[in-house]
Amino acid sequence: MRQQLIGMISNWRNLIFLLAYSATLSVAQDILGCGGFLKSHADIDFTKVHVRLYTKAGSLKDQTECAPNSGYYFLPLYDKGEYTLRVDPPRGWSFDPTEVTLNVDGVTDDCSQGKDINFTFKGFGITGRVISLGTNSGPKGVTISLYADSDKHVPIRSTVTAEGGIFYFTPIQPGKYMLVASHSIWIIKKSKVEVIVQEGNTELADGSLVISGYDNGFAEKCETKPIAKDFESEKSLCHVTSDNSGRFIFPSLSPGDYKLVPHYAGAQTKFDVQPPELSFKVGHNSMILAQDFKVTGFTVGGLVRTSTNGDPLPGAKIFLSQKEIAVTDKNGKYVLDNMKAGQYTLRAESANVQFSEKTVKISPTSPELPVFVPSAYKVSGKVTLSAKGTLHFRKLSVQNTAATFYKELNTDEKTGEYSVYLAPDKYQLSVIVSTEEKTKGLQFYPLQQMIDVTSQSITDVNFLQLKATLTGTVNCLPRTDCSQASVTLKILDGVTIKTMQAKDGQYQFTDVLPGHYEILIDNDVFCWENPSYRISITSERAEVPAFKQTGFSITFISSHDTAVEYFEPNNTKLITLPLSKGSTRHCVPKSGAYTFVPKGCHVYEKSSYIWDTSNLSPILLHSTEHTHRGNIICTTAQNNLKVKIEDASDSVTIGPLKPIRKDNEYKYEFEFKAKTENMYTITPLSDILLFNPPSLKIFGVNDCHNDIASFVGDLGKVRK
CATH class of the missing domain: 2.60.40.10 (Immunoglobulins)
Incomplete structure (x- = not known):
């Protein structure tokens, strides 16, 4: 129906044209002019089309718009001559022909004979531009294929972009189309776009078809992460690897400025390449670098x-x-x-x-160099003589344990120092002493030294013939005099050599032979951060680390395991100190008076004991009276159950007792203080219960007892 309707409208227009043209001829028989129609199978706005008349020289003679309904135009001619009649539609509209050359002579030409000069509308146009990524321009040489919406397999027609990436298709009939951009090498990011052609030219928006990059070599892909740690600072975009002929390609580079850095690194080898880097610029086309890289x-x-x-x-x-x-x-x-x-x-x-x-x-094919490992390591030391002013020149012998290597060394006569380079092995070093020197008592310490040369130099392999001086210090707490504490020097794991009292916080042992020793400080009165040190005498003078006082030593002698509570001076925190039977040594950090309160099941002679840091006497805790506990088991609860405790001189009644229920029984517990070896009679008391046993005789034990006596109570029967 639409095609028929269009056809009818078209015929009607022709009819109007014929009528109008006849009227023109009848009214103006002697006026020359050129006229005709714009013909179209589609519904277009004829008023947008102009018909212009140009002289042979190209000057505009006259122009006119076309009739809105019929597309009719007419241009009067007042002079004979050569002219060009040209149709000027909006951009993208296509007519055939686009222009007609006339030679108006008043007789033989179409205008003089009153013939129509018609222009036929062929269709609209599609224009666009292929751009490079990140720019507003593009390359020439990109193929653009136009597909109809009804058949996307065979293109209607194709064209190639011109400079700047510009392309166009015309004429194009109204409808829906697909544009596809392609290139044999370049990578196209956006290659397809749908276009709907209606009335007028269709112009693609920039960015519809985009090329992401251009090539400059041969490679399948471009890696985008750094290839080595030393390239991380370069922040490289990507990298490719050259082929066997040395050729390479970056397949997709957007227009812009770049820097190319050659790099080769094997396990141990890297080629030196010149130039070390090359800057270049990518435009809208593939490029081949003008300068080659050369391996130097x-x-x-x-x-x-x-x-x-x-x-x-x-x-x-x-x-x-x-x-x-x-x-x-x-x-x-x-x-x-x-x-x-x-x-x-x-x-x-x-x-x-x-x-x-x-x-x-x-060579490049065998690039790995052998690993360097030392063939020998330096061994050094010193030989020292005790006699002042004596030359230290001595000889040393060096021998490996397999006895395959022997060497004698000379020491420096002024310093006694020596050094030698030895291959990895185990060696024995000793100072050479003649028989005559041995007879006179010359001896070096140690007699020999064993060393194991493995992976580093060895120093301080020393030999001494001397009597050393050993010094040290004693550091006391503020406002405390511990500077006269006794210090003892003994052979390590051996006998005591000497004990001396420090003076003003200093002590000194003289004429000490080389060897290993232990130095101890008296800890009966004071407490120390380290009460002993181990030291090796290997030089003429040696210093012991300082003995640092940390507090004061207090000794408890207790007859039983117990505990005491106390406060430090100027401190409100209560401290509980457990004590074992016998002697217990404890350190307190501050000077002053301390009050110790015994806690537990024992009864002591005093309820508290006062000790002062100025008084070194131990605290004696002796107890002969201890807590004894017993119990009564009943099946019913009783309100007036008591226990009587009797000894030879006294009698005490305890109660009424409170029960503890467990399952279906009631347990009544009692306790009393009992002296060691005293005999006690324990009798449970009740108005309604009979007890088994009725009473018990026990002896007080020399400790606390939690189950000294047990009774069972049952309800009694009343007989009349």
Whole structure:
């Protein structure tokens, strides 16, 4: 129905045109002019189309709009000559023809003969632009295919973008279409867009079709994370790997400025490439770098360790053909740059160790350098004589345990010091003493020393012929005089050599032979942070760490296990101190008077004991009277149950007792103080209960007792 209706409207327009044209001829027979119709199968606004008449020179002679309903136009001509009649529609509208050349002579041409010069509407246009990512322009050479909505497999037509990425399709009939952008190499981020053509030109919005990047080499992908830790600071966008011929490609680069950094790193090798970096700019097209990268050498690395399986050795100097070229880092690694393939002598140097020189072949295919490990380690010490002014020149012998190595060393005659480099092994060192010297009593300590050379230098392998002086200090708490405490020197795990009293917080032992000792300080009166120290005498003078007082020592002598409570001076916190039977030593941190209150089941001679830090006497806790407990079991609750406790001199009645119910029984507990070895008669009392046993005789024990007597009570029967 729509097609028929359009056809009818079109015929009606032709009819109007014929009528109008006939009227024109009849009214103005002698006026020359050119006229005709705009013809269209679609409903368009004819008033938007202008028809212009140009002279042969290209000057505009006249122009007119087309009739809104019929598309009719007419341009009068007052002069004969050559003209161009041109249709000027809105942008994107397509007509055929777009212009007609006329030679108006008044007789033979179409205008003179009154013939219609018609322009047929072919369709609207689609215009757009393919842009590069991040820009408002794009490349030429991108293929744009136009598909109808009804068939998205075969394109209606195709075109290629011009400079700036611009393209257009015309004529296009109204309808729904799909535009697809493609390129054989470039990566297109947005390649498809749907377009609806209605009345007028359809212009795509920028960003509808976007190219994400251009290539400049050969590769399938571009990794986007750094390839090595030393490249993290560069914040690289991505990286690719060159092929066997050295060619590479970054397949997708957006327009912009870039820096290219070559890098190769194997397990130990890295190629030196020039230039070290190359800056370039990507526009709207693929590019090939004008400058090549050239390999000028290669870099190899090595490692130095303290031993075969030891730690890395930092700060070691590396010599290549007798020339220092590198120093190991904190990880023991070193790098040789810009190397050429060949054979070299390689050597390492470091303090207190020695290395053997190595001959190495260096090439890119065998890049790993051998790990450097010291061949010998420095062993040093000193031989000291006690006689003043004596030259210290002596000889030492060094022998390994397998007896395959022996060497004699000379000490420095002024200092007695010596040093030697020894390969890893176990060795015995001793000072050489002649038979005559031994007869005169010359002896060095120790007689010999065993050392194990493994992965580091060994120092202070010393030998002494002297009598040392041993000093130390005693540090007291403020406002306390502990400076005269007794200090004892004894051989470690052996006999006591000497005990002396410190003076003004200082003590000194003289004429001490080399050896291992223990120094102790008296702790009967004061408490110390460390009451003893172990020390080795290996030099002419030795100092013991200071004895630091931490408090005052108090001794308790108790006849039984018990506890006491007390407060420190100027402190409200109650402290409970458990005491074992016998002697217990305890430290209090402050000077002053302390009051100790015994707690527990024992009865002592005093309810409290006062002790002062100025009084060194122990506290004696002696008890001969202790708490004894018993119980009565009944099946019923009683309100007036009592117990009578009798001894030879006294009688005490306890009660009424309170029951504790457990299951179906009632338990009545009682307690009393009993003196050791005293006999007591315990008799339960009740008006209605009979007890089994009626009473018990017990002897007081020398401790507290929780079950000294037990009774069972039953209701009695009344007989008349």
